[in-house]
Amino acid sequence: MPDFVATLAAAALFCGGVLILNGLTRLALHLHLAPFDLAENGLLQYGLALGLAGLFWRRAARKAF
Numbered sequence: 001m002p003d004f005v006a007t008l009a010a011a012a013l014f015c016g017g018v019l020i021l022n023g024l025t026r027l028a029l030h031l032h033l034a035p036f037d038l039a040e041n042g043l044l045q046y047g048l049a050l051g052l053a054g055l056f057w058r059r060a061a062r063k064a065f
Helices: 002-030 043-064
Strands: none
Touching: 002 043
């Protein structure tokens, strides 16, 4: 059961991370702080959110056992 909870929390963190990173990207594009090639829902946002969720899952799974 702790593995399921860790996976569920990592999935929620991934979704929240994508939303937050997309918002930050939109803000940076609006303020002309980022290049125009940077797009919402791009590889950068998904990669960072996936890395953060993977790190959280590994740490939560390690503490469960």
